[in-house]
Amino acid sequence: MVRKIGFRSAIIEAIREEMLRDTRVFMIGEDIEYFYPALKEDFSERILNTPISESAMVGVGVGATLNGMRPIVEIMFSSLLPLCMDHLVNSARMICYQYGGEVTCPMVVRASIGATGRGLGLHHSQSPESFILNAPGLKIVMPSTPYDAKGLLKSAIRDNNPVVFLEHKLLREKESSIPEEEFIIPLGKADVKRVGEDVTIVAMAQMLHKSLEAANKLHKEGISCEVIDLRTLLPLDENTIIESVKKTSRLITVQESPKAYGFGAEIAAIVAEKALGYLDAPVMRVANPGTPIPCTVLLEQAVIPSVEDIIRVTKEVV
Amino acid sequence: MVKMEIDNQDLLEMFRLMLLTRRFEEKTQELLPSGKLQDFCHTCIGQEHITVGACYNLKETDLIMPSLRGRGAYIARGVPIKTLLAVMYGKQLGSTMPKESVHHLGLPEYGILVGTGIIGSDIAKATGAALAAKLRGTTQVVLDFFGDGASNRGDFHESLNLAAIWNLPVVYICENNHTAMSTSITESTAVEDIADRAGGYGIPGVVISRNDIIAVHTAVQDAVYRARDGEGPTLIECKTYRWSVHAGLPSLESRSKEDIEFWKRKLGYPIMDLKKELMMRGILTKQEVSEIEAKIRHDLEEAVEFAKKSPFPVVEEALKHVYA
Structure with missing residues (x-):
């Protein structure tokens, strides 16, 4: 069976499936209990609202990986990513290197990118991938369709490296045909x-x-x-x-x-x-x-x- | 949960751990001019009682995030001094050793979380480890050590707030040695007690006003007990003073000898004071102190030999483990 679903539904499906598959997966972010009510209902304390504290949110994510969890950190707008750069660049991407491969940092940081033609302005419209591309140890994913987004996000959550997952706001208007059965798309394949x-x-x-x-x-x-x-x-x-x-x-x-x-x-x-x-x-x-x-x-x-x-x-x- | 009471044996062991830490730090300072160490020496001389007292009697499953001056924490958690010295010599002992400074070394088998050279950022990581402990339903507690300098970072404030609203099992231990490199606390911080900032987040703040290992141990045990019981985080501020130069570099010393002596007298001598107390109570003799010192001297010499003999990593190691 094939269904047509939108980008947001694809993202939620990926998160839901991975949270069901692995109890170590949890998500923190601003207003996420409001934006994902069904996930909140099903996963309770594994979906956690945060105050406006972007730096610590990613730092908390890194720390949670060090104690056996697999966090997803939602950063509402990618213009906020510079606030998180310390933990991405100085911690997350170096954990595996620091520990000589014995310990890894399986964290996904999701953020929305891009201009929308609706005047969101200087601080809600940037595409910041270049800021973070020069930090080996990170993976960076930018899907283009709901189908890819679902398959790639599932891979990102399962990946043992920190993954920055950038979601263009205008993709929320896109739909894809998506199979009922599970699928994943490997990272690093065009x-x-x-x-x-x-x-x-x-x-x-x-x-x-x-x-x-x-x-x-x-x-x-x-x-x-x-x-x-x-x-x-x-x-x-x-x-x-x-x-x-x-x-x-x-x-x-x-x-x-x-x-x-x-x-x-x-x-x-x-x-x-x-x-x-x-x-x-x-x-x-x-x-x-x-x-x-x-x-x-x-x-x-x-x-x-x-x-x-x-x-x-x-x-x-x- | 029953709190562990400390007995004479515990006090003797804490004395030994502090002394070992002190002698280790002195040894690294002595070795630094040789040019053989591939690391700086951010020593904890004069502050040994904080990490030793805090980490003593923790459970094996508990986690700690050491500060820049965390040698006592590594030693109290049982990390062999020969391992620490070998790392300072840039030697390979296992997969972790060659790449990270000894000051931020993460050692999972000792419950020690990896740090960074970014002062204050590790406060968020320790908080995350505590969140994981809660989500996993463990009884783990996380001890997070940092200095007065770190308490002015945004991550300190964001993290304490998060730990408070999520009621996390974490104990924040601020080693207030009154100086961040050359900047006095009076220039950097307007409140008298950093522990007062706990009130801003609705958590208890405790001040330990002297270099007193028993006071530190007791306060930390109380906070650990609270955290394990689900009552959330505590901020403990230990007033102390850095007796040695920053990073082992005399050129970075901005304080006068008189100032250092003043603070030593004011806050007390963590090792000597405990030694006097133990001798006064008749549970430690001069002879036993000499024996402990001799054993430490011997172990340190052995550790230096071990570090010197250990192999350097192969250069290919630099390219490995960028990705999992």
């Missing part, structure tokens, strides 16, 4: 969401959907795009990218976060190191130009890559 011949477009989360829309339009103009959904930024599935570039000889990365030092730059570097000879055109990055996300919707949309931006850049290299 998914080719559209097969094509002329150019490889690498994207994630909401930018994946814009890239697919661009690919649709370009198809009508005779340009065949291969669209890769990375799904996991750390560890990065280099192989899928390189194999695709060997086929298409052209690469475009699309990200909502600022261009400089973003993941697009890393992918371009990897391709330069490992597949430069296959490239027939410069690698291009479609990204935020290097600004905060303004509140006014008109300005907000001016700094978020659009479908038209992706089409324009694709035509430059094909």
Whole structure:
């Protein structure tokens, strides 16, 4: 049996299934008892509201792993993640290293990302993955569909490493067909969401959907795009990218976060190191130009890559 | 639950543990100029009674989060001094040893949680360990040690509040040695007693006003008893003073000799005072003190030899265990 469910339901299903499967899994976060009443009812003290204390919330999560639990910490907006950076960067990601592999830090930190076109403003609209990408020991997941979100979150909860799980707010409008039976999606494996011949477009989360829309339009103009959904930024599935570039000889990365030092730059570097000879055109990055996300919707949309931006850049290299 | 009363044997053992801690710290300071240690020496000289007194008689299943000056906690929990010294020499004794400073070493077999070099952050981790203890339905208690400097970090305030609202089995032990590197507590903190901050979170705050191991042990046992009984966290502030230089580096000493002597006299001498008390009660003789000292000297020499002889890690170790 296949059902259509939305992004939020997919997330809740993943949490519910993993909490049933493993009594060590619990979740803390601001207002979560209000936002997840059914989980609260079924799991009681394993769903715990917190005061506004983001730093300690992640620190508490790390400490709970040291005493045998597997926490999920919900951080409402990813603009709050900088408050948690100390525990992510100085503790969580180093636990396994500090203990020489004897002890690990199986924690998931969930946070919403992205601009919505509804004027959420500078501090509720950021895409902060670049802040945390330079901290080996963390895994970073950014799903694009409810199906992927469910399978990836289940994997993240079972993973013995700290995982930052970034959920784009606009994905709450998406639906996926999801099987009744259990499934998981391994971390670190990209998914080719559209097969094509002329150019490889690498994207994630909401930018994946814009890239697919661009690919649709370009198809009508005779340009065949291969669209890769990375799904996991750390560890990065280099192989899928390189194999695709060997086929298409052209690469475009699309990200909502600022261009400089973003993941697009890393992918371009990897391709330069490992597949430069296959490239027939410069690698291009479609990204935020290097600004905060303004509140006014008109300005907000001016700094978020659009479908038209992706089409324009694709035509430059094909 | 029945509280453990301390008898003469306990007092003798606490005396021995404090003395061992003191001599260990002195030895590391002596070794530091040799350049052979691959670590700094954040010693607890003058503060040994806090960690030893607090950790003495804990249950094996209880957990502790040591502070930067936590050597006594490691020693009281039974970690061999040769292990600690070998780590300071940068030697490999097992999978954990080569990568983390001896000051933050996590040792699961001794119930010691791994720390960080970020002062105050471990307060949140200790609180999380206590939350896990509660969710798992154990009778574990977590002891969390930190200094006066850490009590001005946001994590201190966020964590105490969380522990209070969740009624967690954790005892926060602030070793107020009146100085954070060169900054006096009078410059950094407006309240007279850090323990007063407990009131802001609706939990008991206790002040131990002298370097008195019996007072520390008794207060911590009371708090542990409360925590184990489901009555929640306690903040215990131990007034004390750092007798040695920060990080083993004389260039970092900002305090005058007169100040240090003043505070020694004011707060007392944790080891000497207990020794006098035990000798006065007739349960310790000069001869026995000499014997204990001789045994410690011997063990330390043996530990230094062991540390020197132990192997360095292979360089490939640096690349391992970034991910589980």
